[in-house]
Amino acid sequence: MASMILPRRLSALQTRASLVRSMATTSATPGSSSAGASSSSAAPSTLTGESEPLTHFKITLRRSAIGLPDRYKATLESLGIWRRMQTVFMPHSPEAAGKILRVKELVEVQNVPASLVRTKAEQRQDRKAPRGYAVVDRMLS
Amino acid sequence: MFGAFRASPVSASGLLWKVPWRLSAPRKARQRQRLRDVDEVIETVRQSGVQCESLTRALALPKEYEMPAKDKYTVFNRRSKGYRKGIHKVPKWTRLTLRENPLGF
Numbered sequence: 001m002a003s004m005i006l007p008r009r010l011s012a013l014q015t016r017a018s019l020v021r022s023m024a025t026t027s028a029t030p031g032s033s034s035a036g037a038s039s040s041s042a043a044p045s046t047l048t049g050e051s052e053p054l055t056h057f058k059i060t061l062r063r064s065a066i067g068l069p070d071r072y073k074a075t076l077e078s079l080g081i082w083r084r085m086q087t088v089f090m091p092h093s094p095e096a097a098g099k100i101l102r103v104k105e106l107v108e109v110q111n112v113p114a115s116l117v118r119t120k121a122e123q124r125q126d127r128k129a130p131r132g133y134a135v136v137d138r139m140l141s
Numbered sequence: 142m143f144g145a146f147r148a149s150p151v152s153a154s155g156l157l158w159k160v161p162w163r164l165s166a167p168r169k170a171r172q173r174q175r176l177r178d179v180d181e182v183i184e185t186v187r188q189s190g191v192q193c194e195s196l197t198r199a200l201a202l203p204k205e206y207e208m209p210a211k212d213k214y215t216v217f218n219r220r221s222k223g224y225r226k227g228i229h230k231v232p233k234w235t236r237l238t239l240r241e242n243p244l245g246f
Contacts (some may be wrong), residue, residue: 057189063236094193097186101195105236108178109185 007096037115060087063106090119093118164214164229172213175235176205198206202240217242 061081065072079099089112090096100109118126118133164172183199205213209226216239218226224246228234 030229054189057186065236067233068236069246092189092191094191096187097191097193098195100182101187101199104179104182104199105238107182109182111185111189 015054052115054111055092055114056117057090057092057100057114058087058110058112058116059090059100060108061085061106062108065103065106070104072103075099079103087118087123160230163227168229169214172235173205176208176240179238180204183210202238208240212240212242217246 024110027057058135059079059081061076061084064084076082077092092111160226179190183196183202187200203212214228215225216228216234217224228239231239237241
């Protein structure tokens, strides 16, 4: 009887977790808003409907390592993360997986395809609001 | 000492912190949510298809829905009565993995 109850609870919990995940996405890349909202449990069939292979980890630091032993701080530094809410992309590898699992309490991870990987400058550009005008011609020079 | 206050004897009208011996319902709810968040991180790494020993160890940890309430809100302590104390009394407990306790306690 307990085994009959558990699967229903599991699906309810997963749904709630995926709702939390979709509300907690940080990267404001326009093209990836739906991909970012897709829960990790639905990774192979993303909401964008793409069949691209998911090749990278998108890692965002949610909790800081202040007050934790140096190995956590060193792991975050090796991931390339310097501050809270910073997002970093790393290709799938056992080394990256091991680093993520060492700081699994501090970090939020998603699997993303290579097309959604953004450098720091590109992430900054994606956050900028579009200008309400376009320069058509210049009178001077 | 810890926090903003300096320790002084209570009998000399020193400052006293009160820490409840158990978690409140909202605090427990947040603890469950944190456990679920970590479960999601482990699940994401598993779905990436990468294989490593830390993933094997992480998958051996119980998931939030598999854990008894005792393990979610208390932690083993050899000096406590009943050999358990509130998990909130562990420093940095919201950022540590404290899912497993010695067998039988």
